[in-house]
Amino acid sequence: MTIAGEHTENQILTSARDVFIAKGYEGARMQEIADRAGINKALLHYYFRSKENLFDAVFSEVASHLxxxxxxxxxSDLGLKEKITFFVKIYLKALNENPYIPAFVINTLNTNPDGFLKYIKKAGVNPLLLQKQIEDEAGRGLIRAVKAEHLLVNIIAMCIFPFVARPIVQNIFEMNDEEYRFYLESRETEIIDFVLKSIRL
Amino acid sequence: MTIAGEHTENQILTSARDVFIAKGYEGARMQEIADRAGINKALLHYYFRSKENLFDAVFSEVASHLxxxxxxxxxSDLGLKEKITFFVKIYLKALNENPYIPAFVINTLNTNPDGFLKYIKKAGVNPLLLQKQIEDEAGRGLIRAVKAEHLLVNIIAMCIFPFVARPIVQNIFEMNDEEYRFYLESRETEIIDFVLKSIRL
DNA sequence: TCTACATTTGACCGCTTGGTTAAAACACAT
DNA sequence: ATGTGTTTTAACCAAGCGGTCAAATGTAGA
Structure with missing residues (x-):
């Protein structure tokens, strides 16, 4: 692969990601991806043999960052409270930089449930360690006992939801875009506070 | 409209809802909707002039229940804790009966953001009352002070997330379908407990 | 400059899609 | 039975889709 070739390939991947995220798999058009990449449509098939291949390439790139x-x-070996604090901060920062990814993932997840297991499995997220830490700190009287599979889901849910359901939330609370940006910012301390308050003894 | 006509129309709406939810707007095929409804494709256009019209009809029906x-x-005039308890129970029950609706709504919300505001506005959910009640009960020392726009979002997020991200959650925690059903059930008391623990003084 | 290979293009293809049409089948009041 | 309006159908259409192909262009070493 030449340098020019790599540049073209990256251009395609970037354009494809944008279009797939905005329109979903079925709604995305190979022509539009080609146009945005500034190339011929046939060149898409030269680099990625099919639409499905191209999508897989895009998705695996997205998933690899997830x-x-x-x-x-x-x-890591942080205390639970610090771990939760950092986790929320890092997670919300990542979401702010890619606000459309969660909806994209959810959409793909539900219209095409197959083909995901490999990315999830490969990631190797292991909640057992978290459970151990919770039990340990609960035993030492630092927090109350909670189940890891609920705590983790609760935290992630609270982080992601305002991004995937933005139009609903924004409208119910009658915020303009500026106010919503502010609202998203304020959620960082709010979520951390909410969780830590909940798991205190 | 005759009785037979109404029956046909309902049949179409039911089939359309199933297909739209399973495949999304772009992925849904008028032919498949017609087949499932046991009718000719042309009859779809006789009752609903276009695909877009049919989708609108389906979505407004879904939204009207939301x-x-x-x-x-x-x-209602329940105390806050009772209100939260009932809310979670009712909401999770509705989700269990229609587990695919949230993903459907999120998908539509993000690929076609327009046309939603009318349903949301018409619903007239007013969080000001909730905020007032929170301030009141906080003033009386029953709970700590929280912001309604965070509390409400937190609760709904925790309820919905395991339904829209089921494949991920199920896989990370290595559950089979039976175990996941059980997990979803256990979340009811877990969420209620999590929230009430968080807002205690 | 010639050669061999990678990259890029415009034109094209078969198929599926949402949508139309004219006629048939039905329902029902007279 | 007949006429009238509604409901249903099979056949069809233009447009848009993902994908292909042969030819043109670029790029490098010999």
């Missing part, structure tokens, strides 16, 4: 940070943090 | 229950509960 889990490792989570895994790394879960396996 | 908010009224929420609104009614928020405006």
């Amino acid at each position: 889990f490792p940070a989570m895994k790394q943090l879960l396996e | 908010f009224p229950a929420m609104k009614q509960l928020l405006e």
Whole structure:
């Protein structure tokens, strides 16, 4: 692969990601991806043999950024409260930089449930360590006992939801875009506070 | 409209809802909707002039079931803790009966953001009442002070997330379908407990 | 400059899609 | 039975889709 070739390939991947995220798999058009990449449509098939291949390439790139940070943090040796604090901060920062990814993932997840297991499995997120830490700190009277599979889901849910359901939330609370940006910012301390308050003794 | 006609129309709406939810707007095929309804494809256009019209009909029906229950509960005169308890129970029950609706709504919300505001506005969910009640009960020392726009979002997020991200959650925690059903059931008391613990003084 | 290979293009293809049409089948009041 | 309006159908259409192909262009070493 030449340097020019790599540049073209990256251009395609970037354009494809944008279009797939905005329109979903079925709604995305190979022509539009080609146009945005500034190339001929036939060239898409030269680099990625089919639409499905192209989508797989895009998705695996997105997925590869999704889990490792989570895994790394879960396996660090911080105290639980610090771990939760950092996790929420890192996670919300990542979401702010890619606000459309969760909806994209959810959409793909539900219209095409197959083909995901490999990415999830490969990520190797292991909640057992978290459970152990919870039990340990609960035993030492630092927090109350909670189940890891609920705590983790609760935290992630609270982080992601305002991004995937933005139009609903924004409208019910009658915020403009500026106010919503502010609202998203304020959720960082709010979620951390909410969780820590809940798991205190 | 004759009785037979109404029957056909309902048949179409039911089939259309199933297909739209399973495949999304772009992925849904008029032919498949017709087949499932046991009728000719041309008859779809006789009752609903276009695919877009049919989708609107389906979505407005779904949306009309989404908010009224929420609104009614928020405006009832229960104490906050009872209100939260009932809300989670009712909401999870509705989700269990229609587990694919949230993903469908999120998908539509993000690929076609327009046309939603009317349903949301019409629903008239008013969080001001909730905020007032929170301030009141906080003033009386029953709970700590929280912001309604965070509390409400937190609760709904925790309820919905395991339904829209089921494949991920199920896989990370290595559950089979039976175990996941059980997990979803256990979340009811877990969420209620998590929230009430968080807002205690 | 010639050669061999990778990259890029415009034109094209078969198929599926949402949508139309004219006629048939039905329902029902007279 | 007949006429009238509604409901249903098979056949069809133009447009748009993902994908292909042969030819053109670029790029490097010999």
